[in-house]
Structure formats: C-alpha cells, structure tokens
Amino acid sequence: MNGKTNKLKVKDLIVTGAFAALYVVLLLVVVSFLGFIPITYILVPFLVPIILGPVYMMYTMKVPKFGAIIILSAIVGLITSMGGVWYALLWSLIIGTIAEFIARMGNYKSQKMYVASFSVFACTIIGPFLMAIFAKSVFLQSCAKYYGQGYANKLDALTPPWIIFVFIGMSLVGGFVGANFGKKLLRKHFDKAGIR
Numbered sequence: 125m126n127g128k129t130n131k132l133k134v135k136d137l138i139v140t141g142a143f144a145a146l147y148v149v150l151l152l153v154v155v156s157f158l159g160f161i162p163i164t165y166i167l168v169p170f171l172v173p174i175i176l177g178p179v180y181m182m183y184t185m186k187v188p189k190f191g192a193i194i195i196l197s198a199i200v201g202l203i204t205s206m207g208g209v210w211y212a213l214l215w216s217l218i219i220g221t222i223a224e225f226i227a228r229m230g231n232y233k234s235q236k237m238y239v240a241s242f243s244v245f246a247c248t249i250i251g252p253f254l255m256a257i258f259a260k261s262v263f264l265q266s267c268a269k270y271y272g273q274g275y276a277n278k279l280d281a282l283t284p285p286w287i288i289f290v291f292i293g294m295s296l297v298g299g300f301v302g303a304n305f306g307k308k309l310l311r312k313h314f315d316k317a318g319i320r
Contacts, residue, residue, distance in 0.1 A: 130189045140192055143183040144199040150176055162278040170294035173246035177302020178309050180242045188232035193224040197248055204251045212251030219247045233319050239303040246299025250291045256283045
C-alpha cells in the first residue's frame with residue numbers, strides 16, 4: 125500500500141501527538157521570546173518556520189499518511205486561537221489542508237514536495253496576526269494590557285493593512301528555508317526511508 129491509501133493507525137496518532145506537542149511548545153517558546161520587542165514580533169512569521177522546519181520534516185517522514193498534516197494544523201490552530209482569535213483555527217485548517225495535498229502529490233515520498241508542503245504550512249503562524257488586520261483595536265488593547273501602551277503604539281505603526289501580504293511572503297520564505305534546513309539535517313533518515 126502506498127502513502128495515499130494508508131490510513132492513520134493508533135501508533136501514528138501517538139507519534140502525531142508527540143510531534144504536535146514538540147511543535148507547539150517550540151512555537152510558543154520562540155514566539156514568547158520574540159514577542160518582547162515589536163520589531164522582532166513582526167519577524168515571527170519568518171523566524172519561527174526556520175526553527176520548526178526540521179520538526180515538520182521529521183514528523184512527515186515518521187507519519188507519511190494522509191491526515192497527519194491536517195491534524196497538526198488543527199492542533200496549531202487550536203493553540204493559536206486560544207486568545208479568542210477563532211479565525212486562526214479556520215486559517216490553520218485551510219493552510220494545513222493545502223499543505224497535506226501538496227505532500228500527497230509527491231505520494232509522501234518526495235523531499236521536494238515536503239519542502240513545498242512546509243513552505244505553505246508555515247503560513248499557519250499568521251493566524252494570530254489576522255487579528256491585527258481584522259480586529260486591530262482589540263489586538264492593540266491586548267498588546268497594551270500585557271506589554272504597555274508604548275509597545276502597542278509601536279506595533280500599530282508597524283502593522284498597516286497591507287502587512288498581511290508581507291507576513292505571507294515571510295512565512296513562505298521562512299518555511300522554505302526551514303524545510304531545506306531540516307532536509308539537510310535529516311538527509312540520512314530520508315535516504316533510509318526511501319524519500320528522494
């Protein structure tokens with residue numbers, strides 16, 4: 125049976141849970157660290173995927189079955205929507221589904237398609253930033269509450285409406301860099317698994 129027809133089993137779901145936990149913990153730690161300064165917070169969509177790329181590449185190699193990427197996107201979406209940004213979950217599911225089908229196009233055996241898949245999946249990080257575009261006053265009030273009014277004012281100046289396109293571009297590039305970084309780190313594992 126190939127990767128397209130394989131169904132997720134209990135063992136796969138356990139591995140999925142472990143990698144999802146690792147992915148989310150790293151995501152939260154890095155975002156928390158970068159969030160202290162407005163300019164580094166703006167760079168989150170570029171920097172976070174570079175760090176998480178190897179985790180994603182290892183995950184997709186360990187669970188090369190349809191649904192694994194969508195499950196990861198759902199978990200990321202649930203975590204990033206906890207602050208009331210419900211559309212972060214919807215965004216993550218849409219992006220995760222696209223990333224899943226990209227990986228599937230390579231029959232879960234193509235490094236190039238995995239790189240393309242994570243380049244897209246990296247855009248899940250934008251979910252919480254959608255609030256800065258569609259509910260900016262609430263977003264800035266939240267920032268002011270945790271970091272002070274000065275922080276909120278700087279972030280306001282750094283996030284004009286068109287910034288969403290910059291975020292998407294940064295995520296795609298960061299995802300590409302992170303996936304290739306992961307591919308190099310895991311080259312022997314990919315070869316052993318027959319992923320070319």
